[in-house]
Amino acid sequence: MELTPEILKINPAATAERIKMFIKDMVKKTETNGVVLGISGGIDSSTVAALSTLSLGSEKVIGLILPEDETYNETDIRHAKRVAEKFRFKTVEITITPVLEAYYKTIPIFDSVEKISRGNIKARARMIYLYYYANKLNLLVCGSSDKSETMMGYFTKWGDVAADIAPLMDLYKTQVRQLAKYIGVPDEIIAKPSSPNLWRGQLAEKELGIKYETLDLILYGLERFMSTKEIAKQLQLNKQLVEKIKKRWLRMEHKRQMPLSLKLTYRTVGKDFRLYHTQ
Amino acid sequence: MKRFNIALTQMTCTRANKEANIQKMEKYIQKAKAENASLIVFPELALTGYTLRDQIYELAETIPGPTVMTMEKIAKRENIHIIFGMPELSEKTQAVIYNTAVLVAPKGYVGKYRKMHLPTHSVFEEKRYFRQGYKPTVFETELGKVGMLICYDAFFPEVSRILRLEGAQLLVCISASPAVRRHFFEILTVARAIENTVFLAYVNLVGLENGLQFWGGSRLIAPSGKILIQAKYNEEHMVVGTVDYSDIKPVEAFVPTLRDLRPEIFQMLQELSEKL
Numbered sequence: 001m002e003l004t005p006e007i008l009k010i011n012p013a014a015t016a017e018r019i020k021m022f023i024k025d026m027v028k029k030t031e032t033n034g035v036v037l038g039i040s041g042g043i044d045s046s047t048v049a050a051l052s053t054l055s056l057g058s059e060k061v062i063g064l065i066l067p068e069d070e071t072y073n074e075t076d077i078r079h080a081k082r083v084a085e086k087f088r089f090k091t092v093e094i095t096i097t098p099v100l101e102a103y104y105k106t107i108p109i110f111d112s113v114e115k116i117s118r119g120n121i122k123a124r125a126r127m128i129y130l131y132y133y134a135n136k137l138n139l140l141v142c143g144s145s146d147k148s149e150t151m152m153g154y155f156t157k158w159g160d161v162a163a164d165i166a167p168l169m170d171l172y173k174t175q176v177r178q179l180a181k182y183i184g185v186p187d188e189i190i191a192k193p194s195s196p197n198l199w200r201g202q203l204a205e206k207e208l209g210i211k212y213e214t215l216d217l218i219l220y221g222l223e224r225f226m227s228t229k230e231i232a233k234q235l236q237l238n239k240q241l242v243e244k245i246k247k248r249w250l251r252m253e254h255k256r257q258m259p260l261s262l263k264l265t266y267r268t269v270g271k272d273f274r275l276y277h278t279q
Numbered sequence: 280m281k282r283f284n285i286a287l288t289q290m291t292c293t294r295a296n297k298e299a300n301i302q303k304m305e306k307y308i309q310k311a312k313a314e315n316a317s318l319i320v321f322p323e324l325a326l327t328g329y330t331l332r333d334q335i336y337e338l339a340e341t342i343p344g345p346t347v348m349t350m351e352k353i354a355k356r357e358n359i360h361i362i363f364g365m366p367e368l369s370e371k372t373q374a375v376i377y378n379t380a381v382l383v384a385p386k387g388y389v390g391k392y393r394k395m396h397l398p399t400h401s402v403f404e405e406k407r408y409f410r411q412g413y414k415p416t417v418f419e420t421e422l423g424k425v426g427m428l429i430c431y432d433a434f435f436p437e438v439s440r441i442l443r444l445e446g447a448q449l450l451v452c453i454s455a456s457p458a459v460r461r462h463f464f465e466i467l468t469v470a471r472a473i474e475n476t477v478f479l480a481y482v483n484l485v486g487l488e489n490g491l492q493f494w495g496g497s498r499l500i501a502p503s504g505k506i507l508i509q510a511k512y513n514e515e516h517m518v519v520g521t522v523d524y525s526d527i528k529p530v531e532a533f534v535p536t537l538r539d540l541r542p543e544i545f546q547m548l549q550e551l552s553e554k555l
Binding site: 225227250260261262263264265266267268270271272 | 334336374400489491
């Protein structure tokens with residue numbers, strides 16, 4: 001198998017159709033009124049919000065724009081609103097700063113300098129808003145995580161990844177870009193560098209230490225059981241870099257599963273209850 | 280050899296780290312040798328740990344292969360027989376894997392047994408990853424005739440029976456049994472020894488792997504069903520017991536199960552199993 005950009009090419013039309021069908025089916029089977037999404041103005045949330053509207057219609061989609069003072073970025077908000085206008089779904093803008101400040105003030109061990117724990121509060125606070133809307137209005141929370149960041153564990157546990165459905169989770173970032181382009185997500189959103197925006201200046205590719213074009217090819221190789229040696233050789237990369245990515249992928253499995261349970265009795269949640277999401 | 284010492288070594292494995300597990304096995308081999316053991320037994324998939332899921336594809340090796348060569352060298356150097364479990368990669372394909380028990384002797388590689396009954400229920404996913412073995416096999420060694428079985432095989436008396444009918448004097452059952460199944464194995468291992476009038480060494484994994492707690496409790500059982508020696512529950516432990524084949528005859532005479540076998544009903548067993 002040759003690791004070239006060609007192998008990451010998807011059929012965007014067919015993929016969009018399948019995702020639309022999935023969203024529609026899940027809303028129907030769960031007897032909910034539609035979906036609520038957090039929209040950041042980034043490519044993933046814009047794409048999944050657009051697909052939700054194309055699938056369910058405008059009235060069944062609500063986008064929450066949840067900015068906070070520290071990372072407030074007018075361009076991102078403008079992008080979020082532009083997508084909402086283009087695909088005609090409702091948005092609600094809520095500044096979450098007061099809530100964050102309440103956490104900062106009340107956590108006895110709070111450290112304002114350490115970025116990760118602090119940034120994760122933001123992602124988890126947003127989750128609370130999304131689930132409030134979902135509970136109150138009988139909606140599904142539609143997540144926007146893609147396969148690259150999910151495999152890398154590049155997300156906040158119980159934060160941005162928390163959702164009822166995750167329609168993009170099986171598409172690498174470079175594949176989401178193809179899909180976004182096809183369904184008409186504005187170019188400036190597709191072109192801008194990805195960021196979880198948990199602190200100022202945070203950039204995904206800088207933090208991961210690799211461009212998505214390369215990362216996706218490495219992950220594609222790992223997905224297909226290629227050795228790190230072979231991947232490094234083909235992509236002309238340092239083997240240590242590929243090893244590091246592989247280790248990170250494996251180490252982050254705890255973020256992708258229910259909490260680890262201990263087998264104590266007959267059938268165990270998270271182990272050998274093998275049931276489906278929808279009945 | 281009619282009488283020899285056997286070391287039952289229930290160990291905690293470092294998951295997916297063959298090097299660390301080989302190092303640990305080597306230490307126990309030296310310890311077993313110091314206690315005059317002629318055979319040391321390690322648990323099912325001791326080379327890699329039990330819970331591997333998709334990582335198994337990169338850990339499985341052919342037999343013979345690099346790990347078996349290493350174990351051969353150790354067996355030769357320490358003048359000891361070794362039985363251990365590992366994921367075995369087929370020589371003919373790149374993703375057909377067996378759950379295998381390997382026997383090496385001071386003279387080199389003796390043979391392997393591929394697990395015939397792969398649990399795929401409850402917490403077990405073995406059929407998803409392994410191809411089943413096809414034949415119970417007995418190996419002629421300096422320690423007499425040895426037959427191997429792996430964990431869930433103990434629930435199927437046919438495997439032990441065939442091994443015994445092939446002449447096995449010692450059955451070695453390597454295992455990775457989680458705590459909720461302890462009572463099954465404590466009964467079944469004794470039953471397999473009694474019904475076949477044979478020595479049975481059971482060696483289980485110990486420790487926690489991904490929320491599965493392996494209970495240890497390895498034991499050497501005499502043909503009479505007497506537990507000659509037993510390792511601790513829930514902690515890494517090696518115990519050394521003595522196998523004395525001269526103990527088989529008095530039991531065989533007292534409970535002559537092999538004399539009383541009724542081969543004519545075996546056909547029925549096959550027919551009824553096919554029609555289940």
